[in-house]
Amino acid sequence: MKTIQKSEVDRQQKHGFRFASMLTSTIAMAAFGAMTFSAAHAQDTNSRIFGKAPTDGTITAHSDTGITRHGTANSKGRYTLSTLRPGTYVVSLEKDGKTLASLSGVPLFVGAASEVDFACNNDQCTASLAR
Incomplete structure (x- = not known):
């Protein structure tokens, strides 16, 4: 047993x-x-801003929540500022500490990028939001 x-x-x-x-x-x-x-x-909660810009400038994105990112264009004149939170941004082109062009009210949504292009003729630069 x-x-x-x-x-x-x-x-x-x-x-x-x-x-x-x-x-x-x-x-x-x-x-x-x-x-x-x-x-x-x-x-999935991040987004990015990309576009065309002169290769000798710095692109800065500043959000209404205090996030700031800086970048430069590559040799083909393309730039990308990534890992940005959704919100509203001011995107600027700067050179030698001087703002050449600025675009405010650039919207970023979850998973959707915004394209901001900068064009310069001589000393006059403009920024545009591609739709």
């Missing part, structure tokens, strides 16, 4: 251990999935 009871106890212990292992694995996978979803969701 002792042999039967011992094997029954061993079987129940193994079953309990397997259940605990599976439960722990399930909880760990659920936690990892939640973290992955949060990270992917967080990426």
